[in-house]
Amino acid sequence: MVSETNDSGIAQRYRILHVFRAPVGGLFRHVMDLARLQAAAGHPVGIVCDANTGGERAARALADLLPSLDLGIVRIPMRRNPHLSDWSCLRAVAKRAAEVGAQVLHGHGAKGGAYARLAASGSAIRAYTPHGGSYNYRPGSPLHRLYMGAEAVLARRTDAFLFESEYVAGRHRSFVGGPVQVTRIVHNGIAEAEFAPLERVAEPFDLLYVGELREAKGLPYLLEALARLRAEGRALRLLMVGSGPDAEILRDTVARLGLADAVAFEPPQAIRSVLARGRILVVPSLAESLPYVVLEAAAAAQPLVATRVGGIPEIFGPAAHDLVASRDPAALAEGIRRVLDAAPEALAARTHNLSASIRQRFSLERMGSEVISGYTAAFEARARRRSPAPREIAGARTA
Numbered sequence: 123m124v125s126e127t128n129d130s131g132i133a134q135r136y137r138i139l140h141v142f143r144a145p146v147g148g149l150f151r152h153v154m155d156l157a158r159l160q161a162a163a164g165h166p167v168g169i170v171c172d173a174n175t176g177g178e179r180a181a182r183a184l185a186d187l188l189p190s191l192d193l194g195i196v197r198i199p200m201r202r203n204p205h206l207s208d209w210s211c212l213r214a215v216a217k218r219a220a221e222v223g224a225q226v227l228h229g230h231g232a233k234g235g236a237y238a239r240l241a242a243s244g245s246a247i248r249a250y251t252p253h254g255g256s257y258n259y260r261p262g263s264p265l266h267r268l269y270m271g272a273e274a275v276l277a278r279r280t281d282a283f284l285f286e287s288e289y290v291a292g293r294h295r296s297f298v299g300g301p302v303q304v305t306r307i308v309h310n311g312i313a314e315a316e317f318a319p320l321e322r323v324a325e326p327f328d329l330l331y332v333g334e335l336r337e338a339k340g341l342p343y344l345l346e347a348l349a350r351l352r353a354e355g356r357a358l359r360l361l362m363v364g365s366g367p368d369a370e371i372l373r374d375t376v377a378r379l380g381l382a383d384a385v386a387f388e389p390p391q392a393i394r395s396v397l398a399r400g401r402i403l404v405v406p407s408l409a410e411s412l413p414y415v416v417l418e419a420a421a422a423a424q425p426l427v428a429t430r431v432g433g434i435p436e437i438f439g440p441a442a443h444d445l446v447a448s449r450d451p452a453a454l455a456e457g458i459r460r461v462l463d464a465a466p467e468a469l470a471a472r473t474h475n476l477s478a479s480i481r482q483r484f485s486l487e488r489m490g491s492e493v494i495s496g497y498t499a500a501f502e503a504r505a506r507r508r509s510p511a512p513r514e515i516a517g518a519r520t521a
Contacts, residue, residue, distance in 0.1 A: 136497055137166045139193060139224040141215055141241075142234035143200045145171050145180035147334065148414040149231050149253045152286065152310055154187060159490035161190040168193025168222055170215055170237075172200040179390065193222040200233060208236075216241035226497050228284075232256040232269065239279040247281040247500045249493075251308070254411030254432060257293040258338070270297040277301055282500035284308045284493055287412040287433030304503055306496040309436070310412050311489030316421045317481055320398045327361040327386070329458065330400025332393060332415050335366035340406035340429065342375055346451035347406075349379045351458060360385045360404075363396050397424050402461050407431055408448050421480045423473040427457040439479050441472070 138160055140153050153169070161167045168191055169184070184195055198214050201207055215237045219227055228249040229238025235250040242248040256269040273294070282304040285291040291307060294300075329348065333339055341362070351358055362372070362385060369387070376385045393415065397403065403419045403426050410432030417437060419426055428434050430445035438445060446457040461469065 134498065135165050136225050136494075137193065137223055138226040138228060138497075139168045139170065139219055139222060139238075140228050140230065140234075141170045141238040142230035143172045143175075143202065144231075145176035145184065148310070148411075150176070150180065150183075151414055152251070152253070153230055154183060155311065155486060156490065156493060157187060158190060159486060160494070161192070163490070163494075165494075166192035166222075168218070168224070169195045170218055171195075171197055171234075173197035174199050193224070202233070208233075212237055212240055216243070219243075219246065228493075232273075236272070236276060239276050242279070247497065247504065248279055249282040249284055249497060249500065250276075250280050251284045251286060252290050252294065252411070253286065254290050254293075254409065257290055257297065258409035258411075258432070261297070266297075273298045277303070281504060282306070282496045284496050286310055287436055289433040289436065290411050304496060304499045306492055306499075308489055308492045308496070309484055310414055310417060311484050311486035312414075312417050312421055312480070313486055314481075316394070316418055317477060318422070320394065320422050320424065322401075323399050326398070327400045328358040328402065328462075329360040330396065330403045331360065331362045331364070331406075332396055332403065333364050333405075333413075335362070335364050335369045335372055337368055338408050339366075340408045340448060341368070341372055343449060343451045343454055344404055344406040345372070345375050345379055345381060345385070347454035347458060348384065349381060350451060350455045352381070352384060356462070358384065361388065361396075361400055362386070363388045364390055393418050394422065397422055401425065402427060402458060404454070404458065405429065405434070406448070406454055407434075410434055412436065417480060417484055420473075420476045421484075423470075423477045425461050425469060425473055426476075427454065427461055429454075437480070437484075438476065439483070441476050441479070444472070 140157055142149060142153055157167045157169060188195055196218050198211055200211050219241055224246050226249060227238040227242045227246050229235035230251045231253045232255055239248045239250060259269060260266050277298060277300060280303055283301050284306050286308060288307055331344060348358060348360055376382060397419055403424050405416055405428035407429050412433035416428055416434055420437060428445055429448040431448050434445060435442040447453040
């Protein structure tokens with residue numbers, strides 16, 4: 123249930139426009155799930171996103187969602203990095219918000235968050251869900267300071283911060299300050315179907331990676347860890363599923379390390395079918411917010427080796443001691459070795475305990491309800507700011 127009620131007990135409906143750049147990865151899944159939940163609860167919902175990324179998979183997903191969206195879908199070209207074209211994008215978002223009478227502009231990620239907060243006007247509230255990117259980008263660098271300076275300016279135009287992890291909320295406090303606005307920690311949620319047991323294929327790969335093929339995912343460290351383990355006489359095979367800007371660099375690294383016969387690359391595909399093809403999912407990330415791939419694998423009781431970064435410890439909870447250091451191929455290899463050598467009963471108990479913990483703490487229904495609660499709190503906070511204080515009212519009567 124993701125609807126609030128007003129003072130009369132009537133369910134409150136908001137006209138919600140979600141704004142984000144790339145229809146790929148965890149951010150896309152988060153928005154799709156949220157839009158579907160909100161539409162099912164009776165909120166008119168719409169989407170504005172990039173027209174140039176996502177390919178056929180995104181086009182199909184958006185087409186499937188479109189019948190549920192009363193406010194429709196608009197796709198316009200958006201650049202990943204700051205660009206002069208941002209002005210035309212901003213005008214397009216503002217125009218769409220006015221056309222549909224949006225009461226909530228909910229921006230996701232740095233670019234979507236900027237568009238939503240700068241485009242909002244009138245009575246619309248501006249909600250923002252960072253997904254880690256700009257907060258995690260090379261802290262201390264000039265570009266990171268520029269990004270955080272922009273976040274500080276945009277914070278003044280934000281009515282509600284809906285952080286997806288305690289980690290990113292902490293980054294905001296450290297690099298930007300505050301926030302003093304309405305704030306919620308809204309963890310990503312997953313569906314009950316994702317807890318169903320996996321039907322493993324007959325000859326699975328030993329190791330599995332699913333995600334973007336780029337530097338921040340720590341993939342060179344995974345390849346080095348694999349080379350170390352194979353040097354011990356373990357004939358391990360790795361399946362890497364995904365796409366990204368560093369794909370060719372990674373292929374070159376595979377060849378340089380003599381792993382050509384041990385590593386297979388495949389394009390992005392449905393997560394559960396991929397999980398069934400690997401014995402151990404490895405997440406060697408250097409930075410993360412609250413990755414869906416970890417939630418999905420943990421829910422399905424898939425053995426996991428992951429780094430202790432970002433919001434991953436929040437997912438593991440009491441089992442966070444199982445996480446390994448990032449940027450350390452020896453630590454990664456040891457984590458994989460520990461799972462490979464674990465007694466089957468002990469490993470099964472560990473994975474099922476984590477799955478049960480995920481079911482309790484990361485539901486879709488909770489995610490949807492907490493977002494709507496954040497919107498409502500933002501409207502109430504605005505109303506309080508605009509209402510005169512009792513002393514001011516009394517003064518007006520005696521003037």
